[in-house]
Structure formats: C-alpha cells, structure tokens
Amino acid sequence: MNALKDHLLLEATTTCRAWIIARKDGKVYGFTDHDKAIELEGVQCLASSGLLAGTLETGTGLSVDNSEFIGALSHEVVRPDDIRLGKWDEAIVRVYILSWADQQESEIVFCGHIGEISSQDGKFFAELRSQSQLLNRVKGRLYEARCDAVLGDQRCTMKLEEHFSAAGKILEILGRSKVIVSLDRDEKDGYFSSGKLALVDNETTSFIGEIKNDRRKQWIRTLSFWKPVEADLDVGDQIRAYAGCDKSFSMCINRFDNAKNYRGFPTIPGEDWLMKRPSN
Template identity: 40%
Template sequence: MADFNEELAAHLEGGLTTVCHAWAITRKDGEVFAFTDHDMPLSFAGLEFRADTGLSALALAQSTGLSVDNSEALGALSDVSLREDEIEQGRFDGAEVRAWKVNWADPSQHWLNFRGHLGELIRADGGFRAELRGLTEELNRPLGRVYQKPCSAVLGDGTCRFNLAQDSYSQTLPVQTVEGGRRFAWQDFLSFDADWFTRGRLEILDGPAQGLWGTIKSDRIEDNVRIIELWEPIRGDVATGTQLRLVAGCDKRSETCRLKFNNFINFQGFPDLPGEDWVVSVPSSTNVNDGGSLR
C-alpha cells in the first residue's frame, strides 16, 4: 500500500488529476458490495466496483485524536446494488465499510482513507442515507463488569459457556401457522413446558428471511396449540413450511441458571447484593438501635 500511496501522491501533486472514490461494504454474512462514483466500473484490491449504483459520499471528517471519525454515504436503492427489503431486514446493520481514493486512469494507484462500520440507515424517495462510523467508535463501548443481581451474560456466549446445541434446549421444525411474521403457532407441539422459550430466540433457517432472528416475547400453550410471539416481527417473508429453530430462553435469575440449565458455576450475576430497601434503610424510633443491622 505504501508504493500505491507514493504513486498517488505524485499524481495528485501533478495538478491535473483523474481521481474518484470507491467503497466496499462487507456484511456480517460475508456478502460484499463494491461501488465507485466514477462513471465506469473499476477493478482493484480483488474487487469489482460498480459504477451504476448512485453511491456517493459527503465530506469525510477524520482526526488524529480519539474523536469518532464520521461521514455519510448517499445511494440509490436497486435490485443490483442495495435493496430496500435487505436494508429493512437489517442485513446491512453493522457492516464493515472501506473507502478508497483511487486514480481511475490507473486503479493500481489507490489509498485506503477510511475504514469503519455502517451506523444508522435511513430510506427515503428510492434512496438511502447511511451513517459511517470510524474505528474509534469502539472506544464508546462501556467496559468492565456490571454489579447486579441478574446475570450479565448472554445465554450461550463465552462467559455463560452453556451448550445450546443440546436437544432439550433447542428445536428445529417447520412453520405451521404464522401471522404478521410475529405470531407463530403449532398443533400438538407439547414436548417443552410452557414458557420454555420465553426470552429465547427464533431463528429462520431457509427461505427469503434466512439468517434473520427475533427475540421471543411469550411462549404459551392454549388448547394443545403452542403459541410463540416475538417482540418484533421478522423483517422478511416467512411462509408455512419455512424451517426455523427455537432456542430456550433465560430470565437471568440465579434459580433459572441452577435449575433449568444446571450452569450456576458460570452465573455472571451477584444474587446476594442487597436490594434498594436496604440501601434506603434508616434508624427508626420504634426499633432497637444498638449498632446492629437495620434489617
């Protein structure tokens, strides 16, 4: 890259330049979309950059300190580039973004001048506006332990360490009935207790919505019909017969960790922390005030 920078710098110092911008978006599922604001496609860095997408960028703000680099990208929605339904489904949320300044007359002269992730995406009038967040955005994340009674881990993550692949904690099955991508129902699906999947996940395994998932709001049984409702609808088409996976839920309580998952050794909460009633306790004239506990 250093050689390319030197060549591009020499080109820029020449006065008459042939420079454009190029962008590559890499989604979390591995799909890569590459664009350029030049009027012809370009090829470099192992990518083919499309020229018919209408993607452009506003002024890029960068600094040498620790402030967050930021910019915005504008683009047109189309079936061959960024589709409206995929943005609506959240498939571009948190995608990696790379931006180059490139000599379109000699694409080997290119300089990577921005690297970060997509933030908020707004759709309007057949186009979109995407917020770009630089690498220093990660410095805004809170770090350290949270001292609280409930467990701070996510079920199955590196701190929880619970194996969700066990048959008694997940179930793969086809959709029988679905309403609005939010309410799912099955006849005679009674192999798990009611509320077993509450606060768990519903993951779509095939079809147009493959890869999407939702958090389960409630799991109940009514007249031998199991009804699972999500907090928010799946943002994609889910039809009868679509394969999905249900994952058991956890309410973060120590009793649940011990009895439902037998995983109390990895519990990440502090169940013996005193509650708010203890914090606001004060001496009372009706009690014995001998210097002992107020409880």
C-alpha cells in the first residue's frame, strides 16, 4: 500500500482499475479499464472488454459492501450462453487500483463474488457482493413437513436417469414457455410437473428449463415452463424429461418408494394444530 500511496501523492498519476475473476469451474479471467492489457498477479487483464465500474459502496462493521461493473460481451471471454448457463454465478472477484506503469504499485479495494449477472443489447451487467453478504445466508436445516432435498441428489438418492425420465423429441414450439413433445413413456397426466427438461446432443445432456405444467394426450405431451427458456429450440431436437416431485411424503412413497430417505418431518404439527381444542 505504501508504494501506491506514494504514487497517488504525485502531481501526475498513472492509475487504473483491474478486476480478476475466478469462476467455480477453475477458469480465471482479468479485465482492466486501461487502454492496454496489463499483467497482474500472473493474470492477463484484458483491455478490450469495454469494462466500466460503478460506484463502490463500503461501510464499517458487518454492513454489506456492493458495486457493479458493466462490460461488452466478448465471444472469447464473456458469452451470453455462459451467463445463461450460470458459469459466472458466484465467481470470486478482486478489484484493484494500480499504476499501469508499475504493476507493483497496486492495492485490493474490494473482494467478494458476483451476485446477479445478466446480458442485454451486447452488454453484460454484473453485481458485486462483498464477503459479508455470506453472513446473510441461512445455515442449517429448517424443520418442516415437506422434504428439503433436491430430487436426485445425494440426500434423495433417487436415480432419475435410469428410472424416472423419458426420452423423446420436440414436435412443436409454442413460444419460449411452452412446447409439444413426444416421449417414450406413457406416464399419467402431470407426471413431469415440477420436473426438468433437457436437450440431448451427442449423449451430452444440458438442462434448459423447469417444467411448470405437464398435460398428456396419449403419447403427446404439452410442457410449459416456469420462465422462458433461453436456449434456442428446434422441432426435432432430442430431449429428456425428468419426473417432478412436490416434496410431499405421500408422493415420496407412492411415486418413488423412497420413504427411508425422506428429508422432511411429515408428523410435525401444522398451523391448524394451534386451533384445536378439547371436544365434549
């Protein structure tokens, strides 16, 4: 800090900002608002991103610091598809002030992670959240009647791919939120409600949306989604639909026969228990 402090006391300075971002998949990227690329801590910080920084708000104590940065979408670095797939979510970010003439004169002014990130009109917008934001997250479990496991995860143990999914193809596209498909399993109406739909390409499966409603008509099913699908869909695309679960104990028993791994408390008293009174 002393080197940067001495530099800032000069009549003419050569300062700029730099961002080093480490994604959860292990990839590390660097950006700078200088007009030339800068190498900082072994990372090449690109100047071609058009990155702009918002106001950095900081406070004392445990208050949450935050900021925002805006940049141009780059096919090589920040792509819209990667944003939609969540590859930049929760990425670790370090923000620096430094001298572009001497990278040794640098100081970290912010350390945190990316919160919400979106893209629009050729730009991406990323919210930065400080490390104190992690203190606001709920830790531990909640006691409730419904299951708090994710269907198919290690706590649930169900093997969806083998026993509770169906392969098929898209027959018709009714906008971004609804498709008509044919599947190789003739399940009951609503079987895939609260489930997921995935595209299958050369045995590679990529989830594209969560299913809100599943309406069956023989082998033809109409699937609607909770929110518009970002992926580009075409008639004839190969898909796989996964069964849904409403987290109730009855569905865990009747559909999945998985009562021993139910992660809820079905016998816990509900709100109506408070209204009960002795009968004559």
